[in-house]
Amino acid sequence: MNPLLSGLFNQRNQNGHALGPIQKIDVPMRRYGEEEVDYVVVGVGSAGGVLLQRLSRAGFRVLGMEAGPFWNTERDWVSDEAGSHNLYWEDLRITGGEHPLALGANNSGRGVGGGSVHWAAFAPRLHPSDFRIYSQDGVGVDWPISYQELKPYYEQLEMEMPVAGPAWYPWGDPHGYPYGPHPMGGVGNALIKGCTALGIGVSIGGPVAILSGSHGDRQHCIYRGFCIQACKVGAKASTLITHVPDALENGAEIRDNCMVGRIHLNRENRVTGVSYFDAQGNEHFQKAKAVIVSGYAIESPRLLLNSACPGHENGLANSSDAVGRYLMAQAGNVILGRFEQLVRMYKAPPAHCMTEDFYETDPKRDFARGFAIQTVAPLPIAFAKQMMMAKGAWGWGLRRVMMDYNHWASFGLLGEILPWPENRVQLAAEKDRFGLPVAKVTFTLRDNDKKLIEFGKKKVMDVMSAAGAEEVVQESRYAHLVGACRMGSDPRTSVVDKFCRTHDIANLFVCDGSVLPTQGSANPGLTIQALAARTADYLISQGDAVFNSGRRDMTAPPIRRELAPPGTYGRGIPRLTSSSQ
Amino acid sequence: MTQPEKRKQPGYYPGFSTLSQQHSWDEATRRTVLQRMTHTREIRFFTSQEIPIITAVFDHVLPQSDRDPQYRIPIVPMVDERLYTNRIDGYRYEEMPPDQEAYRLGIAAIDEMARSIHDAPFVELAPLRQDELLRTLHDAKPQAAHSTWERMPVHRFWMLLVQDAAQVYYAHPYAWDEIGFGGPAYPRAYMRLERGEAEPWEVKEQRYEWQAPADSVSDRYELVGGHDEHRATPGQGGTH
Ligand SMILES: Cc1cc2nc3c(=O)[nH]c(=O)nc-3n(C[C@H](O)[C@H](O)[C@H](O)COP(=O)(O)OP(=O)(O)OC[C@H]3O[C@@H](n4cnc5c(N)ncnc54)[C@H](O)[C@@H]3O)c2cc1C
Ligand code: SF4
Numbered sequence: 001m002n003p004l005l006s007g008l009f010n011q012r013n014q015n016g017h018a019l020g021p022i023q024k025i026d027v028p029m030r031r032y033g034e035e036e037v038d039y040v041v042v043g044v045g046s047a048g049g050v051l052l053q054r055l056s057r058a059g060f061r062v063l064g065m066e067a068g069p070f071w072n073t074e075r076d077w078v079s080d081e082a083g084s085h086n087l088y089w090e091d092l093r094i095t096g097g098e099h100p101l102a103l104g105a106n107n108s109g110r111g112v113g114g115g116s117v118h119w120a121a122f123a124p125r126l127h128p129s130d131f132r133i134y135s136q137d138g139v140g141v142d143w144p145i146s147y148q149e150l151k152p153y154y155e156q157l158e159m160e161m162p163v164a165g166p167a168w169y170p171w172g173d174p175h176g177y178p179y180g181p182h183p184m185g186g187v188g189n190a191l192i193k194g195c196t197a198l199g200i201g202v203s204i205g206g207p208v209a210i211l212s213g214s215h216g217d218r219q220h221c222i223y224r225g226f227c228i229q230a231c232k233v234g235a236k237a238s239t240l241i242t243h244v245p246d247a248l249e250n251g252a253e254i255r256d257n258c259m260v261g262r263i264h265l266n267r268e269n270r271v272t273g274v275s276y277f278d279a280q281g282n283e284h285f286q287k288a289k290a291v292i293v294s295g296y297a298i299e300s301p302r303l304l305l306n307s308a309c310p311g312h313e314n315g316l317a318n319s320s321d322a323v324g325r326y327l328m329a330q331a332g333n334v335i336l337g338r339f340e341q342l343v344r345m346y347k348a349p350p351a352h353c354m355t356e357d358f359y360e361t362d363p364k365r366d367f368a369r370g371f372a373i374q375t376v377a378p379l380p381i382a383f384a385k386q387m388m389m390a391k392g393a394w395g396w397g398l399r400r401v402m403m404d405y406n407h408w409a410s411f412g413l414l415g416e417i418l419p420w421p422e423n424r425v426q427l428a429a430e431k432d433r434f435g436l437p438v439a440k441v442t443f444t445l446r447d448n449d450k451k452l453i454e455f456g457k458k459k460v461m462d463v464m465s466a467a468g469a470e471e472v473v474q475e476s477r478y479a480h481l482v483g484a485c486r487m488g489s490d491p492r493t494s495v496v497d498k499f500c501r502t503h504d505i506a507n508l509f510v511c512d513g514s515v516l517p518t519q520g521s522a523n524p525g526l527t528i529q530a531l532a533a534r535t536a537d538y539l540i541s542q543g544d545a546v547f548n549s550g551r552r553d554m555t556a557p558p559i560r561r562e563l564a565p566p567g568t569y570g571r572g573i574p575r576l577t578s579s580s581q
Numbered sequence: 582m583t584q585p586e587k588r589k590q591p592g593y594y595p596g597f598s599t600l601s602q603q604h605s606w607d608e609a610t611r612r613t614v615l616q617r618m619t620h621t622r623e624i625r626f627f628t629s630q631e632i633p634i635i636t637a638v639f640d641h642v643l644p645q646s647d648r649d650p651q652y653r654i655p656i657v658p659m660v661d662e663r664l665y666t667n668r669i670d671g672y673r674y675e676e677m678p679p680d681q682e683a684y685r686l687g688i689a690a691i692d693e694m695a696r697s698i699h700d701a702p703f704v705e706l707a708p709l710r711q712d713e714l715l716r717t718l719h720d721a722k723p724q725a726a727h728s729t730w731e732r733m734p735v736h737r738f739w740m741l742l743v744q745d746a747a748q749v750y751y752a753h754p755y756a757w758d759e760i761g762f763g764g765p766a767y768p769r770a771y772m773r774l775e776r777g778e779a780e781p782w783e784v785k786e787q788r789y790e791w792q793a794p795a796d797s798v799s800d801r802y803e804l805v806g807g808h809d810e811h812r813a814t815p816g817q818g819g820t821h
Binding site for chain 2: 021074075076077078082083085088089090091092093094095096099101102103104106107108120122183184185186189222223224225226228232233332334341342343344346347348350351374376377378379380381382383384385386388389391392393394395396397399400401402403405406410412414440475476477478479523
């Protein structure tokens with residue numbers, strides 16, 4: 001059998017491919033072989049999963065290429081910290097700059113579902129102000145779209161995941177959540193106590209893309225706390241279980257364990273397809289009428305840079321020299337507090353309580369923009385590493401503080417770091433096992449970033465003390481890489497337009513976290529999926545024009561709610577409509 | 582030398598056993614955890630000269646002399662496996678060599694430090710001397726082997742050691758029992774989420790005082806490399 005046709009196909013014929021304990025894929029997957037397809041989507045992660053679902057439902061022939069495996073959740077996932085390392089992008093990357101980022105488990109996923117498999121699933125929206133921070137605060141850059149343009153897609157994806165949270169969420173554009181808030185764990189109780197003591201507002205039980213009640217063939221959360229190790233229960237949303245099943249149902253193909261190495265271009269400046277390496281390391285060419293790169297803020301720019309060719313010597317779609325630049329990470333300091341009483345923070349999902357009281361620019365502070373504070377809950381290995389950083393623990397000191405694991409609670413700072421051209425992804429001299437140059441990531445904080453982090457971390461430490469912690473320590477950390485192929489109206493300073501089409505090549509798109517021009521202080525996952533759904537609506541509205549014309553139509557089509565996976569829209573889920581229309 | 586009392590299970594949760602709950606774990610998880618406990622692969626990465634040194638190093642980085650010998654958690658074989666199969670964390674600091682080379686360089690440098698400061702190989706030093714020597718790596722103030730530490734930032738090598746040790750130790754059910762972590766919980770779930778309450782099968786905390794051996798210097802807390810901002814390194818584990 002052709003190696004491309006084995007794997008998943010066989011497993012499924014044996015006993016059904018499990019996506020959680022209840023949901024199974026039973027239909028055989030469509031296989032395009034070497035036939036030309038309409039769209040190749042490179043990377044089936046947060047954005048890629050949504051794109052595949054929408055485009056296939058609208059009748060396009062779509063093929064998702066995924067470097068990692070197509071998980072069978074019952075067979076491949078475990079309730080175990082050390083046993084979950086294969087969820088992450090573990091291949092080599094080089095990290096540098098004055099404040100080098102930790103990558104791997106700290107940042108990106110691999111396998112169908114991508115980062116949505118191991119995210120904590122906090123799902124707040126960006127605020128309206130995030131789309132115009134240059135106009136408002138004179139920093140960063142404005143988006144080419146407004147909050148109002150993205151809002152219908154936020155509402156839509158909140159139902160498709162769906163997101164649990166309070167009926168009234170007061171920050172940004174106030175709104176409510178379709179599923180009820182979650183019960184508190186020990187860390188959430190500490191955050192409530194600390195915030196309340198200091199007069200800070202707090203959102204209890206979400207917003208988080210975890211089921212508080214069962215939904216279709218997915219069961220509700222069992223509060224086992226292994227979200228970052230992938231939710232075997234099927235309660236936490238990942239595109240693997242929310243969108244991929246519907247995509248396959250509608251004729252999409254996913255080719256797993258296939259690493260795309262290059263995008264090909266013809267003399268008419270149009271993309272013709274991609275070459276990729278299969279699980280055995282053999283190289284193949286796949287023809288496509290258009291290509292969408294959805295490989296994450298490191299791998300997407302890496303692929304464009306690795307696809308340099310005559311006429312595009314600096315990489316595809318890089319006439320602006322912006323590919324790889326303006327890479328951002330959020331300040332993700334972890335603040336840890338030791339309490340006299342037991343906390344047992346491993347119970348309940350790490351993400352269950354947060355505040356955005358400090359989100360907006362405050363003229364009384366000496367920096368622009370702001371931050372959020374969220375519950376986090378490291379399991380023992382992550383906690384041991386934090387104690388190494390935050391207290392300098394090793395030897396007997398490490399053994400001692402670890403024996404107190406159950407007395408600690410931890411909060412995460414989530415602060416906005418601004419986009420800087422020098423923070424970037426480039427190609428390193430080292431090559432991966434396919435002979436492709438690996439990514440080199442350079443990251444350095446600037447003045448505004450440092451001031452924000454200093455202020456933010458002190459504030460979170462105050463909240464921890466106010467919650468009753470007798471000892472408070474912290475480690476620096478950065479989370480959520482985005483940017484590096486940013487969207488904008490000006491082709492001289494951005495890579496894609498507001499519909500994620502590259503300025504330089506009419507049938508090449510980038511759609512994932514790398515298109516974010518700025519990041520706010522909201523975890524990016526919901527925004528990434530909302531942008532993917534919006535991009536899909538645009539592509540569908542353009543029909544064949546994407547494949548055979550160079551015309552760039554800049555009119556936004558109306559949202560197509562009927563393209564949502566079945567049972568996620570218009571099924572009587574109560575919602576509050578916000579007042580700030 | 583005074584030693585903490587040897588126990589089958591140190592920690593404040595006497596009799597707690599995550600393994601006793603394995604009937605409530607899913608099959609894949611049970612297999613993964615049990616395989617880890619019976620891991621007995623021969624050493625394939627470290628050389629016969631390196632094995633005694635790295636073993637002595639990990640005996641200090643993550644000491645276990647308070648555990649009954651049959652309840653100790655083997656560190657070296659698991660780190661060896663990782664290095665031999667080249668399982669990396671997905672990145673490397675630009676000023677660091679690959680992990681394998683870092684270990685070879687670091688082990689040689691530790692031995693060189695012992696010889697140049699104490700005129701004896703590392704493994705022959707008294708435990709206190711060994712602990713003190715390693716503490717200079719933690720403080721990023723090594724007193725010898727400067728040519729190596731110029732090639733490889735000492736604080737990064739130190740963190741590699743501590744992380745590797747912690748990653749192995751706290752992946753083991755004996756360590757979960759020691760710290761009172763409930764362990765795998767699918768499909769059963771946790772039901773008592775608040776006030777630090779224990780599930781019926783978990784154990785109430787019973788604290789006791791203990792002292793680290795007198796011939797050790799690792800039981801006090803100071804940041805890696807002191808408060809030098811340039812040594813600041815971001816957290817390594819994903820949280821949010
Ligand atoms: C521990 C942790 C917790 C997090 N918690 C949250 C949270 O609570 N809320 C939140 O909003 N976000 C969270 N995030 C961030 C979130 O996971 C990411 O922002 C998001 O998944 C990025 O989406 P993406 O579509 O850009 O890329 P991904 O989801 O990473 O998808 C990219 C996919 O492309 C594949 N790929 C890449 N290159 C190639 C190639 N050349 N060929 C084939 N396939 C390729 C990859 O294997 C991957 O599957 C968390 C991240 C981590 C690490
Ligand atoms: S805590 Fe809930 S959402 Fe998280 S892994 Fe467990 S069941 Fe899934």
